[in-house]
Amino acid sequence: MTVHTLAEGIGFTEGPLVTRDGRLFVVSLSRGLVVEIDPDGGVLTETETGGGPNGLAEDADGRIWVAQNGGAVRPSRSERPTRPGLQRLDGPTVVDVPIPGTRAPNDLVAGPDGRLWFTDPGPPGDTGHGRVLAHDPVGGTTETLLDEQDFPNGLVFDATTDTLHLAHTDTGLITAHHWDGARLRPTGTSVALPEVGPDGLALDARGLLYAAAPAANAVFVLSVDGHLHRRIDFDGPTFPTNLCLAGPRHDRLVVTAAKGGRVLALPVDPAG
Numbered sequence: 001m002t003v004h005t006l007a008e009g010i011g012f013t014e015g016p017l018v019t020r021d022g023r024l025f026v027v028s029l030s031r032g033l034v035v036e037i038d039p040d041g042g043v044l045t046e047t048e049t050g051g052g053p054n055g056l057a058e059d060a061d062g063r064i065w066v067a068q069n070g071g072a073v074r075p076s077r078s079e080r081p082t083r084p085g086l087q088r089l090d091g092p093t094v095v096d097v098p099i100p101g102t103r104a105p106n107d108l109v110a111g112p113d114g115r116l117w118f119t120d121p122g123p124p125g126d127t128g129h130g131r132v133l134a135h136d137p138v139g140g141t142t143e144t145l146l147d148e149q150d151f152p153n154g155l156v157f158d159a160t161t162d163t164l165h166l167a168h169t170d171t172g173l174i175t176a177h178h179w180d181g182a183r184l185r186p187t188g189t190s191v192a193l194p195e196v197g198p199d200g201l202a203l204d205a206r207g208l209l210y211a212a213a214p215a216a217n218a219v220f221v222l223s224v225d226g227h228l229h230r231r232i233d234f235d236g237p238t239f240p241t242n243l244c245l246a247g248p249r250h251d252r253l254v255v256t257a258a259k260g261g262r263v264l265a266l267p268v269d270p271a272g
Helices: none
Strands: 004-007 013-018 024-028 033-037 043-048 053-058 064-068 085-090 093-098 108-110 116-120 130-135 142-149 152-158 163-168 173-179 184-192 201-203 209-213 218-222 228-233 240-246 252-257 262-267
Touching: 004 033, 013 053, 013 064, 013 240, 013 252, 013 262, 024 053, 033 053, 053 116, 064 093, 064 108, 064 116, 108 152, 116 152, 130 152, 142 163, 152 201, 152 209, 163 201, 201 240, 209 240, 209 252, 218 240
Parallel strands: 053 108
Antiparallel strands: 004 262, 013 024, 024 033, 033 043, 053 064, 064 085, 085 093, 108 116, 116 130, 130 142, 152 163, 163 173, 173 184, 201 209, 209 218, 218 228, 240 252, 252 262
């Protein structure tokens, strides 16, 4: 397996996002930055958000949104005052979008209804009270879709079935929930990650789940019924936190590696 380092030394990396026009962004949680990475390697731009930016998503209008934990997870070098909630990037300008009641928003994804869905597990160690919420970027309203969740973390939608896959880091499970247009309904199926709890998630065209497993120093590739398709182990300490698929054929896996503040890329089979 050939792993390419696209960037390194940029802090605790998380939340990779490839936009519809092919740009690659990650966050530096420990430095309070959103960083644009050259797909061929190197840092292009840095935008200071303050606090602890965690997840990224692109809305229907091509704007980038940030799940902001407000520094509740770990201290940030940034001195920009920031509270937990969401943020929107308007070019180089950061617009704070307060979400009352949020404690430490974590991961973020654009949902099939045009809203921005995000997890709010709360600070580390605060189990049993996590939520999944959806924010309407047009109307400005926010709805709680799931409550009383044990550390909900990464999330990804299957666009063909409107199924939300949700990682629970503390229990080691990835649960599935069908969105019927009004509420999330559990499908009754779940995937147990071997050995350790999942962090960020990605889904390929064949329905294979890619789960970052920081404590295992690996990425697990699983079918939605729980079969382990492949395990990707990294040489040396990596602590993979999150991932996304990139490239015209979605045949490139981008992984944020907190150890060394790196952004990695490796080839994967686009057919699964």
